[in-house]
Amino acid sequence: MSDNEVAMPEHAAHAAAVAALTAPVPETIGDGGAELVQLLTPEGERVDHVGHPEYSATIDELTDDDLRGFYRDQVLIRRVDAEATALQRQGELGIWASLLGQEAAQVGSARALRHQDYAFPTYREHGVAWVRGVNPLNLLGLFRGVNQGGWDPNENNFHLYTIVIGAQTLHAVGYAMGIQHDHAVGTGDPDRDAAVIAYFGDGATAQGDVNESFVYAASMNAPVVFFCQNNQWAISQPVEKQTRIPLYQRARGFGFPGVRVDGNDVLAVYAVTKAAMNAARSGQGPMMIEAYTYRMGAHTTSDDPTKYRVSADVEVWKLRDPIARLKAYLTSSGKADKSYFDAVEVEADALAVTIREGCLSMPDPEPASMFDNVYVDEHPLVEAERAAFAAYTASFEGGH
């Protein structure tokens, strides 16, 4: 018997094993598959998830005010986002990363947080920032170039935007370890127990830091929820070229549960995130949520998605719009009527004006302020250069 004859069956077995692993292949226009947790269909019909009645129970506890709030948050942040995109086109922002299409994933997850929880965002979490109470104008400051992050993270337990892909997931796990060290997990006190939510995208799942954060969270049993917004595109790279298996299934290999939720269904996102955060706060450790959604706009205003994706795909996802489906549900269930929707529109118009005027009147920082806050304590080199800069600047005064 030759070596080749021995090797053939092994190759066949390997091929079969790979085939078993890689089905179903994720697709950018897929519907999320059977595992998808969905409580509101794209048409706005309220449905239950077989096997997880507790998700429906969570939604049933919500008041009509809560549900209208979910709608209002999404409409307002979409309007902020549209205004920011327009401001970039008019040269008022250097760049903008639009959240269009991801409103439900962000509002639903952020609404599931308690005050004492902490969120670590990427640079696209405008909806989370909104729900946490960060002034949207502060978000614009970063993209206008007047600062690198103009809010106090500890005021709203919402960390600064992190631009290096995936780096914040490790900070989130470390913060969660700090919660453990503070004995603020698993005590049963709802005002004391806390957890962390780490936001990242499908592209970030390739990063070493994200994988290390999974390992550390599992090793430490840290109270952290990994919230992956799979918007199907890492700039121009579609998700099917990033992964062989659905992203939520990766969690299993790291030793904690993963769940795929309809990211355009704010009710499902809220229910799933609430359950995951509760579990983390109670000491059950990490969990991964894959919010299956779509980036309706460009990666950023510098991007041109027509070069790498077809408009037919975008049309498929337009039919799954998160705001339209909630509006349909609120209408059909009688929880909100035209007067409410009109009032939210008026509020959105006013907010857009505030954002525009606030952006245009945002002062540039004093040039010498770039020497501030590099260190806590005085650093001789910084001080020497600050003085030299002041002297150099002063040398022009009145002289040109």
Next chain:
Amino acid sequence: MSKVGIGKAINAGLRRAMERDPKVVIMGEDIGKLGGVFRVTENLQKDFGEDRVIDTPLAESGIVGTAIGMALRGYRPIVEIQFDGFVYPAFSQITCQVAKMRARSLGKIKLPMVIRIPVGGGIGAVEHHSESNEAYFAHTAGLRVVACSNPEDAYWMIQQAIESDDPIVFYEPKRRYHEKGEVDLTATSAPRSLFEATIARAGEDVTVAAYGPMVKVCLDAAVVAAEEGRSIEVIDLRSLSPLDLDVLATSVEKTGRLVVTHEAPTFLGMGAEIAAAISQRCFYHLESPVIRVGGYNLPYPPSRVEEDFLPDLDRVLDGVDRALAY
């Protein structure tokens, strides 16, 4: 006074800092039961618990990244990087996150972290275990970088670094871990500031600047030079960011000659910065160009030839000769 090695002195300093402040935690690979590969954290986990001396998975970016999160929660993490050459997986976290987060937050955030790195060659190690990468971090605004050279400094500097509200890269001269010196472990205050250079040996003819493992080489060279009638003043820089140029300039203004030494390659090394700064500051006092004596501009060589790569006593004296030749 006790006679202890640098490793034991750092261990004692860590212990004291942990006793003083319950927010101080140590994170790293094999630092618990094993006490670290150099035993610098020996017995600390036994005495302070697994909560405060945290054995981490084997991933350096993870160690530094999670330490940032701990610091954001109000802790003062001390991170141990096992060997100099293994810090690079954490390079992005250190340079993009640790160094910049305070400025990014407009001063709202502080990250009081210490990143301990055993540094340098001379121990006959395999590749990646003998590097001197201080210039990368000294080049990065937002970080402070210090290097201890003797047990007393090791004991105090680690405590001062932990007390600093700024992130500090703390270099430990690994081939000197077992070299002993007198340390008063009962003293209550540090003899000098963390960021101050010191005159390790006074002299008149040539100033030799060093830090970390090279200080002893230079002190030994000064003894030999003295026998030949040459008086060398050895400056232990101690801090690389900020650089204490005052002490150095005062010395150079006296001697008129400066030799800068380090194990790291000379190209764009600390010596290049020091030469530029001193040339500018002491131009009219200099009798010769600033001479650099350092590692060659190569990947660190196999250990059988590392003695030819590392600046030793003779190469320091050769540098002194070149300075005196002008």
